[in-house]
Amino acid sequence: METATVVVAPAPVAIAPTPQRKLMELKSSFAPAAKSSPARKPKQQAKKKLAGGSGGYVLEDVPHLTDYLPELKSYPNPLQDHPAYSVVKQYFVNPDDTVAKKIVVHKSSARGTHFRRAGPRQRVYFQPGEVTAAIVTCGGLCPGLNTVIRELVCGLHDMYGVTRVLGIEGGYKGFYARNTVELTPRSVNDIHKRGGTVLGTSRGGQDTAKIVDSIQDRGIDQVYIIGGDGTQKGAASIHEEVQRRGLKCAVVGVPKTIDNDIAVIDKSFGFDTAVEEAQRAINAAHVEAESAENGVGVVKLMGRNSGFIAMYATLASRDVDCCLIPESPFYLEGKGGLLEFVENRLRDNGHMVIVVAEGAGQDLIARSMHLADTHDASGNKVLLDVGLWLSQKIKEHFKRKPSFPITLKYIDPTYMIRAVPSNASDNVYCTLLAHSALHGAMAGYTGFTVAPVNGRHAYIPFYRITERQNKVVITDRMWARVLCSTNQPCFLTHEDVEGAAGQEEEEPHLPLVEGENALVVRSPSMCNGNGNGHLCSGAA
Numbered sequence: 001m002e003t004a005t006v007v008v009a010p011a012p013v014a015i016a017p018t019p020q021r022k023l024m025e026l027k028s029s030f031a032p033a034a035k036s037s038p039a040r041k042p043k044q045q046a047k048k049k050l051a052g053g054s055g056g057y058v059l060e061d062v063p064h065l066t067d068y069l070p071e072l073k074s075y076p077n078p079l080q081d082h083p084a085y086s087v088v089k090q091y092f093v094n095p096d097d098t099v100a101k102k103i104v105v106h107k108s109s110a111r112g113t114h115f116r117r118a119g120p121r122q123r124v125y126f127q128p129g130e131v132t133a134a135i136v137t138c139g140g141l142c143p144g145l146n147t148v149i150r151e152l153v154c155g156l157h158d159m160y161g162v163t164r165v166l167g168i169e170g171g172y173k174g175f176y177a178r179n180t181v182e183l184t185p186r187s188v189n190d191i192h193k194r195g196g197t198v199l200g201t202s203r204g205g206q207d208t209a210k211i212v213d214s215i216q217d218r219g220i221d222q223v224y225i226i227g228g229d230g231t232q233k234g235a236a237s238i239h240e241e242v243q244r245r246g247l248k249c250a251v252v253g254v255p256k257t258i259d260n261d262i263a264v265i266d267k268s269f270g271f272d273t274a275v276e277e278a279q280r281a282i283n284a285a286h287v288e289a290e291s292a293e294n295g296v297g298v299v300k301l302m303g304r305n306s307g308f309i310a311m312y313a314t315l316a317s318r319d320v321d322c323c324l325i326p327e328s329p330f331y332l333e334g335k336g337g338l339l340e341f342v343e344n345r346l347r348d349n350g351h352m353v354i355v356v357a358e359g360a361g362q363d364l365i366a367r368s369m370h371l372a373d374t375h376d377a378s379g380n381k382v383l384l385d386v387g388l389w390l391s392q393k394i395k396e397h398f399k400r401k402p403s404f405p406i407t408l409k410y411i412d413p414t415y416m417i418r419a420v421p422s423n424a425s426d427n428v429y430c431t432l433l434a435h436s437a438l439h440g441a442m443a444g445y446t447g448f449t450v451a452p453v454n455g456r457h458a459y460i461p462f463y464r465i466t467e468r469q470n471k472v473v474i475t476d477r478m479w480a481r482v483l484c485s486t487n488q489p490c491f492l493t494h495e496d497v498e499g500a501a502g503q504e505e506e507e508p509h510l511p512l513v514e515g516e517n518a519l520v521v522r523s524p525s526m527c528n529g530n531g532n533g534h535l536c537s538g539a540a
Ligand SMILES: Nc1ncnc2c1ncn2[C@@H]1O[C@H](COP(=O)(O)OP(=O)(O)OP(=O)(O)O)[C@@H](O)[C@H]1O
Pocket: 138, 139, 140, 141, 171, 172, 173, 202, 203, 204, 205, 206, 227, 228, 229, 230, 231, 232, 233, 234, 235, 237, 256, 257, 258, 259, 377, 378, 380
């Protein structure tokens, strides 16, 4: 281990204990148990590993195998003799390097939360030739999954000489319900050119005890778990059970989500590809709308609880007249409602494009259709088709106005945008992510998700990733930019604005500097009277 850190129960910054106390706390937190002890019901909150420093500096560190296997041997990192890497100056990460969670600070602000910087370490805790690694992909598809798989296999092989990498097929349940496949640099050579995941994926079927039995039986030393927020929660349980059994197995999460709904991290891989692919659908909707009398194009994009794809696709396109996302409620009828806006925009421009994230307006639809909630195998709410519903409502509205005929085309490219192979920049991102992941595992870190934070790759403890979802903050500038670009109504009530303030991160935003070209959110009373209330004042 590199720094003297503090292991504490969830609490603010701790005071440094003696190494003996640290060990005692760890020992009391697990017993080297036999396999499959009866399922332990209530989940203990994961222990946090915090180290304090001057000026309010806090390192939220990740577990290390030596936390519970203190006798573990370490070895020189074989990279130091690697013909390609040995010439790199400062190739190994400085043990004290950390990555700041917030990089915009004031002279008087505390230094705040930091994460351990990702990258290769001087010493590794595995004899490369003896490692069995395993890779699993869970949850929905996302461009770049195959690239991450490829780069894990090739990186382990080329950089560390690890030759035994097992693919777990069909998601979490594949650990105990399927055979594994051997992954070699040759077998994965071309997979990054294909969409989807060569390993298959699934929802549900997360049985921690059976999965860890499988890890134990197969002698897996490193497990790379690629998936979204649900998957990372599963990975956290697997890590806890691995630690409870005292297994020398590094559990590493690689965040994947088309929705970009994973907290803390800059952006998830595949997101850029998805936004790019969404442009094709928006372009088609625009061409159709422009070519018809009072043409309306409706495009539904993915985004279960977070509207990032819709927001970025709208901003990138400039052809969109209205963007609807789950975070920003809207209403149809009456003054300031969506239908009034559609009518006004058609009168002004003769055509319009609406982009709607699939999770938008779910309450409205459920209310109008009196439907009970249903859930998928992972427990996620199954969404009602907002695109179809919205198209229907718009058509019905204009049917009541025979002098105002419209032509509406509904385009649903949702699965198309996530089934494509990743673009060039996502491929590079996936490569770096895979490398950061395997460097961390080889160095003995475990129980972490790897991802860029403010442009630097970091190891982030699972609890940080799983405690909340990343959402569009509608009181932030980015959403204001969208509203400025589309010139759509704000739809917000006073309560919505109040509620939206609660979406913000726990660390308060810095006050805007006077004179800055800041964007401000106004209450509806400040929206202009024609229901076309903009949220912007000044350029961003
Ligand atoms: N709270 C949880 N604890 C343990 N496992 C979970 C939990 N939530 C979900 N999982 C498991 O994680 C896997 C993936 O979860 P889910 O289907 O929610 O997708 P995801 O990882 O969130 O990805 P995405 O939402 O981007 O498709 C499933 O096998 C599911 O059973």
